[in-house]
Amino acid sequence: MAKYIMALDQGTTSSRCILFDRQAKIVSLAQKEFQQYYPQPGWVEHNPREIWSSQLSVATEAMAQIGAVAEDIAAIGITNQRETTIIWDRKTGEPLYNAIVWQCRRTADTIEELCARGLADKIREKTGLVPDAYFSATKIAWILDHVEGARARAEAGELAFGTVDSWLIWNLTKGRVHATDYTNASRTMLFNIHERCWDSELLDIFGIPAAMLPEVFPSGHVYGMSDPFLLNGELPIAGCAGDQQAALFGQCCFREGEVKDTFGTGCFLLMHTGDRAIRSEHGLITTIAAGLDEKPGYALEGSVFVAGAGIQWLRDEMRMIKTAAQSEEYATAVADTAGVYVVPAFTGIGAPYWNPHARGMAVGITRGCKKEHYIRAVLESIAYQSHDVIRAMEQDAGVPLRELRVDGGASANNFLMQFQADITDTVVWRPKCIETTALGAAYLAGLSVGFWQNEEELVHMEQLGRRFTPGMDRTVREERLAGWQRAVRAALAW
Numbered sequence: 001m002a003k004y005i006m007a008l009d010q011g012t013t014s015s016r017c018i019l020f021d022r023q024a025k026i027v028s029l030a031q032k033e034f035q036q037y038y039p040q041p042g043w044v045e046h047n048p049r050e051i052w053s054s055q056l057s058v059a060t061e062a063m064a065q066i067g068a069v070a071e072d073i074a075a076i077g078i079t080n081q082r083e084t085t086i087i088w089d090r091k092t093g094e095p096l097y098n099a100i101v102w103q104c105r106r107t108a109d110t111i112e113e114l115c116a117r118g119l120a121d122k123i124r125e126k127t128g129l130v131p132d133a134y135f136s137a138t139k140i141a142w143i144l145d146h147v148e149g150a151r152a153r154a155e156a157g158e159l160a161f162g163t164v165d166s167w168l169i170w171n172l173t174k175g176r177v178h179a180t181d182y183t184n185a186s187r188t189m190l191f192n193i194h195e196r197c198w199d200s201e202l203l204d205i206f207g208i209p210a211a212m213l214p215e216v217f218p219s220g221h222v223y224g225m226s227d228p229f230l231l232n233g234e235l236p237i238a239g240c241a242g243d244q245q246a247a248l249f250g251q252c253c254f255r256e257g258e259v260k261d262t263f264g265t266g267c268f269l270l271m272h273t274g275d276r277a278i279r280s281e282h283g284l285i286t287t288i289a290a291g292l293d294e295k296p297g298y299a300l301e302g303s304v305f306v307a308g309a310g311i312q313w314l315r316d317e318m319r320m321i322k323t324a325a326q327s328e329e330y331a332t333a334v335a336d337t338a339g340v341y342v343v344p345a346f347t348g349i350g351a352p353y354w355n356p357h358a359r360g361m362a363v364g365i366t367r368g369c370k371k372e373h374y375i376r377a378v379l380e381s382i383a384y385q386s387h388d389v390i391r392a393m394e395q396d397a398g399v400p401l402r403e404l405r406v407d408g409g410a411s412a413n414n415f416l417m418q419f420q421a422d423i424t425d426t427v428v429w430r431p432k433c434i435e436t437t438a439l440g441a442a443y444l445a446g447l448s449v450g451f452w453q454n455e456e457e458l459v460h461m462e463q464l465g466r467r468f469t470p471g472m473d474r475t476v477r478e479e480r481l482a483g484w485q486r487a488v489r490a491a492l493a494w
C-alpha cells in the first residue's frame with residue numbers, strides 16, 4: 001500500500017520535492033536552485049527547461065534518498081510560483097520564449113495604458129485583481145507580440161499557454177494534459193473568479209486567443225497520470241495550487257475568518273472568506289482559495305513589501321547584526337524601543353496606505369537610543385505592518401480574526417511572534433512543520449485520492465510548534481499603535 005504523497009514545490013529560486021507520510025511528516029526532501037536571468041533592468045526570466053529538469057531531478061532524488069519506488073507514492077501534488085508565464089509549441093513541447101517571471105516589470109507601460117483607457121474597474125470587478133504587470137495577461141501578450149509569427153500560430157491553436165503548474169503537468173503527462181487549477185487561473189488576470197471561466201471580454205482586451213488556454217479544474221482533482229517512464233510507474237497528479245493558496249490550505253485554514261501570514265522576504269497574508277468573493281475597500285486582492293469543490297471558496301490577499309528584507313538590510317547594509325537570528329538577541333536585550341519607530345518603506349508603502357512615493361523613516365530617536373532599540377524597532381515594524389493588513393481584512397470581510405497562523409523563515413523569531421500576538425491581540429499559532437506550501441499541495445493530492453479522508457482528519461494531524469498568546473496591556477497596545485500610525489504618517493509625508 002502506498003505510504004507517501006509527493007509534493008512538488010516549484011518556487012522562484014529553486015525547485016523542491018518533499019515526500020510526506022500518512023501523519024503528514026516529512027520523510028524526504030530534495031532541493032535544487034536554478035538560474036535567474038535578468039536580460040534588462042527590471043526584467044526577470046527563467047528557462048522553462050531548467051524549471052522542468054530541476055523539478056524532475058529533485059523528484060527522483062527525494063525518492064532515491066529513502067529508497068522509495070513509484071508504488072510507494074499515492075499521488076503527486078504541485079504548488080508553484082504564481083503568475084509566471086510560459087508559452088510552448090503543442091506539437092514539440094518546445095518553449096517559444098523564456099518564462100516571464102512574476103517579478104518582471106517589462107509590461108508596466110501596457111498596464112498604465114489600460115488604466116488610462118478606464119479599464120481598471122472592469123478588470124478588478126471580473127478578476128478580483130488590481131491591474132498590474134505581475135499577473136500573466138500582459139506577459140502572454142508580450143510574447144505573442146515579440147516572437148515572430150507567434151500570434152498567428154496561437155490563433156491557429158498551435159501554441160499552449162500555462163503558468164508553471166500547467167507546464168509541469170504537461171511535461172509530467174508527456175503532453176497529454178493541458179490544465180491548470182482555479183487558484184493559478186485566478187492570477188492570470190483573464191479568469192472570471194465569479195463565473196469561474198476564462199473571460200472572453202478580457203481575452204479581447206488583452207488580445208489573447210482562447211485556443212491557447214488550459215482547461216481549469218478544482219485544486220484537488222486528478223489531472224492525469226504521470227508518464228510511466230519518468231518515475232518508473234504511473235502516478236496520479238491529484239493536487240495543484242499556487243504557492244500562497246497552498247500555504248493557506250497547508251495551514252488548515254478552510255473556513256471564513258482563518259488567516260495565515262507567511263513571514264519571508266515580505267509578508268504574504270491570506271484570509272479565507274468562505275463562499276464570498278469580497279471586494280476590498282483597502283486595496284487588497286480578491287482571489288480563489290484552494291479546495292476540492294467545483295465551486296471554490298475565496299480569500300482576501302494582502303502583502304507587506306519589506307519584512308525579512310528589513311532584517312537583511314540591518315545585516316548587510318547597516319551591518320548591525322551578523323545573522324538574521326541575532327536580531328532576536330538584540331531585541332530582547334532591551335525592554336522596548338525607547339520610543340523609536342522604523343518604517344521600512346524602502347519601495348513605498350502598500351496595503352492599506354498605498355503610496356509608492358513614501359520612503360523609509362526612523363522617528364522618535366533620542367540621545368539614549370542604542371543599536372538594540374533600533375533593531376527591535378525594525379522587528380516590531382514587521383508586526384505593525386502585518387497588523388495593518390489584518391485589520392484591513394477584518395474590515396473588508398466583516399469578520400474578526402480568530403487566530404493567526406504563521407510560517408516562513410522569519411516566523412522562527414520568537415520575539416517577533418510574541419510581539420505580533422501582543423499588538424494584534426490575537427493568538428499566534430506556529431505549526432511544527434513550517435513547510436506549509438508543500439504540505440498544502442500534499443493535502444490536496446492526498447484528499448483527492450483518498451489517502452486522507454477529509455479536512456477534519458488533517459486538522460487532527462496538525463502539530464503545534466508553539467502558540468503565542470497575547471499579553472500586552474490594552475492601553476500600552478493602543479499607545480504603541482498610535483505611535484506607529486504617526487510614524488507612518490511621517491513616512492507618507494516625506
Ligand code: ADP
Binds near residue numbers: 264308309310328
Ligand atoms: P523567502 O521565501 O521570501 O526567500 P524565507 O521564508 O526563506 O523567505 O525567509 C527568509 C527571510 O526571513 C529573510 O529575509 C531573513 O532576513 C528572515 N529571517 C530568517 N530568520 C530570521 C530570524 N530568526 N529573525 C528575523 N528574520 C529572519
